[in-house]
Amino acid sequence: MAFKVVTRGFEVRSGGEDEVLDITSDVREAVAASGLSDGVATVFVVGSTAAITTMEYEPGLVKDFPEMLERVAPKSGIEYEHQRRWHDGNGHSHVKASLVGPSLSIPFVKKGLALGQWQQVVFVEFDVRPRTRKIVVQLIGE
Amino acid sequence: MAFKVVTRGFEVRSGGEDEVLDITSDVREAVAASGLSDGVATVFVVGSTAAITTMEYEPGLVKDFPEMLERVAPKSGIEYEHQRRWHDGNGHSHVKASLVGPSLSIPFVKKGLALGQWQQVVFVEFDVRPRTRKIVVQLIGE
Amino acid sequence: MAFKVVTRGFEVRSGGEDEVLDITSDVREAVAASGLSDGVATVFVVGSTAAITTMEYEPGLVKDFPEMLERVAPKSGIEYEHQRRWHDGNGHSHVKASLVGPSLSIPFVKKGLALGQWQQVVFVEFDVRPRTRKIVVQLIGE
Numbered sequence: 001m002a003f004k005v006v007t008r009g010f011e012v013r014s015g016g017e018d019e020v021l022d023i024t025s026d027v028r029e030a031v032a033a034s035g036l037s038d039g040v041a042t043v044f045v046v047g048s049t050a051a052i053t054t055m056e057y058e059p060g061l062v063k064d065f066p067e068m069l070e071r072v073a074p075k076s077g078i079e080y081e082h083q084r085r086w087h088d089g090n091g092h093s094h095v096k097a098s099l100v101g102p103s104l105s106i107p108f109v110k111k112g113l114a115l116g117q118w119q120q121v122v123f124v125e126f127d128v129r130p131r132t133r134k135i136v137v138q139l140i141g142e
Numbered sequence: 143m144a145f146k147v148v149t150r151g152f153e154v155r156s157g158g159e160d161e162v163l164d165i166t167s168d169v170r171e172a173v174a175a176s177g178l179s180d181g182v183a184t185v186f187v188v189g190s191t192a193a194i195t196t197m198e199y200e201p202g203l204v205k206d207f208p209e210m211l212e213r214v215a216p217k218s219g220i221e222y223e224h225q226r227r228w229h230d231g232n233g234h235s236h237v238k239a240s241l242v243g244p245s246l247s248i249p250f251v252k253k254g255l256a257l258g259q260w261q262q263v264v265f266v267e268f269d270v271r272p273r274t275r276k277i278v279v280q281l282i283g284e
Numbered sequence: 285m286a287f288k289v290v291t292r293g294f295e296v297r298s299g300g301e302d303e304v305l306d307i308t309s310d311v312r313e314a315v316a317a318s319g320l321s322d323g324v325a326t327v328f329v330v331g332s333t334a335a336i337t338t339m340e341y342e343p344g345l346v347k348d349f350p351e352m353l354e355r356v357a358p359k360s361g362i363e364y365e366h367q368r369r370w371h372d373g374n375g376h377s378h379v380k381a382s383l384v385g386p387s388l389s390i391p392f393v394k395k396g397l398a399l400g401q402w403q404q405v406v407f408v409e410f411d412v413r414p415r416t417r418k419i420v421v422q423l424i425g426e
Contacts, residue, residue: 003145003287005322005425007393038147040184040280042324042389047400048340055240056190060224060233068215068237073352082344091344095352098339102403103389105184105245107280109149114278116189119244136398138391140282140324140424141147145287180289182326182424197382198332202366202375210357210379247326247387249422251291256420258331261386282424283289 006034007138014050014125014133017093018066022057023135024113024120030137031108039141041113043104046134049093049127051100057120065124069096093126100124108141148176149280156192156267156275159235160208164199165277166255166262172279173250181283183255185246188276191235191269193242199262207266211238235268242266250283290318291422298334298409298417301377302350306341307419308397308404314421315392323425325397327388330418333377333411335384341404349408353380377410384408392425 008030012021027041045052055061073092080091104121107114115121123135150172154163169183187194197203215234222233246263249256257263265277292314296305311325329336339345357376364375388405391398399405407419 003426005324007322007391009398038149040147040182040282040324042391044389044391044398046398046403048338048403053240054190054244056236058224058227060222060227061236061240063223064233065237065240068241072214072356080344081347082342085342085344091348094340094345095349098337098345098349098406099352099384100241101243101385101388102338104243105186105247105389107149107184107186107278109280114151114186114188114280119188119190122240136391136393138324138393138398142145180291182289182324182422195382196332196386198378200366200369202364202369203378203382205365206375207379207382210383214356242383243385246385247328247389249291249326249328249420251422256293256328256330256422261330261332264382284287 003142004036005140009134009136012123012133012135014131016130017128019125020062021123022120023123027121027137030139031111034139036139036141037111038109039139041106041108042138043121044136045102045123049090049097050133051097051124052102052104053100053122054119055122056118090128093128096126145284146178147282151276151278154265154275156273158272159270161267162204163265164262165265169263169279173253173281176281178281178283179253180251181281183248183250184280185263186278187244187265191232191239192275193239193244193266194246195242195264196261197264198260199264232270235270238268287426288320289424293418293420296407296417298415300414301412303409304346305407306404307407311405311421315395318423320423320425321395322393323423325390325392326422327405328420329386329407333374333381334417335381335386335408336388337384337406338403339406340402341406374412377412380410
């Protein structure tokens with residue numbers, strides 16, 4: 001089969017700070033639509049106050065994960081230099097996003113992503129207001 | 143040379159919580175066996191309570207890295223929502239795994255991985271019991 | 285168009301601990317010079333005491349991001365096992381580097397990286413002295 005790059009962008013609308021959205025089906029659909037059998041899916045969020053990772057998507061962890069990050073980069077009680085310069089109230093959002101990271105690489109084989117049964121691809125919103133976000137899923141393979 | 147995708151899965155048996163295993167030789171062998179010269183190696187752990195990263199694999203850091211994460215997501219003293227719902231005692235394991243992340247991308251050139259001399263590819267077990275884990279190494283290149 | 289792998293290494297000289305350098309233009313130049321239109325850029329730092337991520341590169345966050353990590357892995361006040369064994373004063377540098385991670389994958393389309401306007405690719409030095417670092421940018425695509 002021929003090698004191909006297939007890039008698909010889609011938008012998500014986040015409800016606001018610390019929302020975690022399951023985007024696994026979007027990645028699966030991109031693989032299915034690509035016609036590719038084997039390769040790598042790169043999932044990338046555009047912007048500097050959101051992140052991509054995997055987790056077991058269930059209502060408990062959807063709270064626990066942001067709470068862990070609140071301990072690391074609290075919204076209040078710390079003077080962020082970003083805040084002193086820009087006054088947009090999201091210094092903590094930025095540092096959390098840089099820590100978790102914007103990209104994820106997932107192999108797929110015979111059109112199936114190498115995810116575990118309890119492992120979903122998630123988008124995490126760290127900004128302090130609802131945002132429309134662009135996520136890029138790019139597939140390279142054959 | 144022709145472009146190829148070569149995917150290889152292997153299993154590791156972890157001894158339990160916070161064990162760090164050096165899997166560099168597995169990645170190296172996958173590159174050697176692929177016949178590829180230049181490309182990217184994607185290393186991905188299947189499951190939501192383990193992670194992949196790089197470190198200098200020596201007995202000190204193998205303790206220091208999990209201890210840092212214990213400060214971020216302590217096993218005791220924090221009420222995890224995951225625990226309240228599922229009672230499996232591993233809420234802290236999940237959030238640490240999502241933070242470190244399940245995937246790593248390493249370029250290789252002339253069959254050699256772009257790792258430093260003191261930089262190994264490691265698997266980190268965060269779950270509270272020994273687990274058999276599947277790791278996928280996928281090579282794309284020519 | 286034909287599929288290709290193009291690998292480019294370059295060096296950065298860091299000024300010392302916690303310095304954050306914007307390397308976006310290096311990645312852009314690698315894409316431009318490759319002749320490739322669509323594919324994935326893998327950015328990888330060689331070594332175990334530095335990391336790659338994205339952030340809005342401005343003077344505030346350049347301080348806030350290392351300060352967050354200092355809370356997670358303080359330079360003083362914690363006895364690192366790495367220090368007890370090697371006495372090189374950089375146990376905290378190692379664990380921070382493993383947490384943030386050495387690799388980043390960014391899709392590019394029509395020669396343009398999928399970065400946001402306020403999202404730069406950054407190198408972060410965690411070691412306790414200035415270092416000359418090798419960064420690998422590898423492009424795979426067509």
